[in-house]
Amino acid sequence: MRFRAKIVDFGCLNNFTRIVNTISKLTKSCTLQLTVDNLYFMLSDKVASGGVSMWCELSQGSFFDEFQLEGMAPNANEIYLELIPENLLRALKTTQNAKSLKIKLTKKHCPCLTVAADLPSLSSNSRVVTHDIPVGVIPRKLWQDFKEPSVPDFDVSIYLPPLKTMKNVIDRMKNLSNFLVLEANKNGEMNLRIETELVSVSTHFKDLGNPPWVSTDGDGSKEGSQERTKMAQVHVDIKKLQQFLASQQVNPSKAICSIASDRTVHFILLHEDVSLQYFIPAVG
Structure with a gap:
C-alpha cells in the first residue's frame, strides 16, 4: 500500500x-x-x-x-x-x-x-x-x-442566492431561535422563516431559478401554475445551517439546494473539478 x-x-x-x-x-x-x-x-x-x-x-x-x-x-x-x-x-x-x-x-x-x-x-x-x-x-x-450518501426524491431543487447574503441573514436569525424553516418552490422562490411564540421573521428570495432537471408544466395551465408555486419545506437546526454557510471557502460557480419535505435538505456546491454535498436532516 x-x-x-x-x-x-x-x-x-x-x-x-x-x-x-x-x-x-x-x-x-x-x-x-x-x-x-x-x-x-x-x-x-x-x-x-x-x-x-x-x-x-x-x-x-x-x-x-x-x-x-x-x-x-x-x-x-x-x-x-x-x-x-x-x-x-x-x-x-x-x-x-x-x-x-x-x-x-x-x-x-x-x-x-x-x-x-x-x-x-x-x-x-x-x-x-x-x-x-x-x-x-x-x-x-x-x-x-463509506459510500456516497443516497439522495432521496426531492420535492424541489433551487439555485441558492449568494452564500454571503444567506449567511448574513442566518447570522441574524440564529439569535431568535434554534430552528429555521427553509422553503422553496419550482418558481425560483425561497423563504427563510423563523416562528416562535414571541416573533415571526421571514426573508424572501425571488427569481433564483431552478436547475434544468426540475420539471415544469409548460402549457400554462392552472394546475401547472399551482404546482410551481407550491412550497416544499423543511425544519432544520439553524446552527448546522450556519456552520455550513460559515465554512465556505470553495467559491462555487453553482450552488443548489434540494428539499425533501420534512425529511432533509441537500446542498451541493460546484466549482470546476470540485463538488461538495452536504445533507442536513429535518428536526421534529
Missing part, C-alpha cells in the same frame, strides 16, 4: 488549502478516500441522532502534478484513511510560499500522511519543512460503510 503526490503550481496549492479549510470547519474528523482519479472527503453521522452527511469530491488531476497510488490489493486500488482535517490544514498553512509540496503515506510510530514543503531559501541549500499527520488506515472489510 503506497501513496505519494506532489503539487508544484501555487494556485493549485492555494485551492487545495481552501478546500481542506472548508472541510475542517464542517467536521473534526472525516474519512479520506484515495483513488487513482479522485480524492473524497466523507462524513456520515447518524441521521437518527440528527447528524449531518458530507461528501466532497476532488479530481486529483486538477491539483496534483504527480499522483501515485497502490491500494491494498490489485483489484482494490484504493486507500481509506481516518483523518483530522484541522491537522492537515495546519500543515498546509505553513507551506503557502512553497516551491513544491509532497504528500505521502508513511509509517512512523503510526501511519501518517507526511507533508513535505520545499520552501524558498536565501542560500543555495533547499529548506524542507516536514509535518507528520497521524491517520488511521481503514480495513477493506469496512469500506462498504
